Amino acid sequence: MTAEPTAPADPPAARPWTIGLSGLTVRLRVTPRGGADAIEGTATLSDGRPVLLARVRALPAEGAANAAVEALLAAAAGAPKRAARVTAGKTQRTKTVEIDGDGTALAAALAATLATAGTGRRKGV
Numbered sequence: 001m002t003a004e005p006t007a008p009a010d011p012p013a014a015r016p017w018t019i020g021l022s023g024l025t026v027r028l029r030v031t032p033r034g035g036a037d038a039i040e041g042t043a044t045l046s047d048g049r050p051v052l053l054a055r056v057r058a059l060p061a062e063g064a065a066n067a068a069v070e071a072l073l074a075a076a077a078g079a080p081k082r083a084a085r086v087t088a089g090k091t092q093r094t095k096t097v098e099i100d101g102d103g104t105a106l107a108a109a110l111a112a113t114l115a116t117a118g119t120g121r122r123k124g125v
Contacts, residue, residue, distance in 0.1 A: 016042055016052040017110065019103035023083070024110070026073060026097045028052040032065040037072050041117045051094065052114070066090055073097050078109040 017026045027049060034055030041053050056068035066086045074084040079101050089095035099106050 014050050015107075015111075016050040017107060019107050021103075023098060023100040024077065024103045024106040025087075026052055026099065026110070027094070028054050028069070028073075028097065029094050030065065030069055031055045031093070032058060032060040037068055039072065039076055039113055039117050042114065045094070052110075060091075063090075066095075069095065069097060073099060073110075076110055076113040077101075077106040079106060 016028060017024050029043060029045070029051045031054070035057060037056050039052060039054050042050060043053050044050055054069060054072060056065055056072060058064040058068040070084040070086060071081050074081045077084075077099050079099050083100040084097055087096050087098050
């Protein structure tokens with residue numbers, strides 16, 4: 001019997017986050033009014049950038065969707081809500097969120113959450 005080949009681990013550049021000195025920077029694509037607050041998986045944008053796919057129930061009005069995204073990512077990374085903040089793309093579907101804390105631990109918790117998301121990867125979103 002031969003063992004089935006396993007897929008190589010994702011290179012760091014393929015992950016939608018970057019570990020920094022003060023925490024974790026996450027790139028994501030958000031669907032507001034999505035029926036549920038959830039992380040759905042990862043995707044590659046048409047320009048080649050990897051993003052986390054997230055869905056929130058909140059409307060994209062008066063910062064409600066951004067607040068929901070911050071809460072969702074903080075919970076997924078095991079951080080308090082106040083640790084996460086949208087730093088780019090406040091009025092766009094593609095956003096950057098910074099989460100303060102131990103970047104390695106935050107990345108591990110987010111990867112564990114992503115592993116249970118179940119929808120896999122998409123290209124050209």
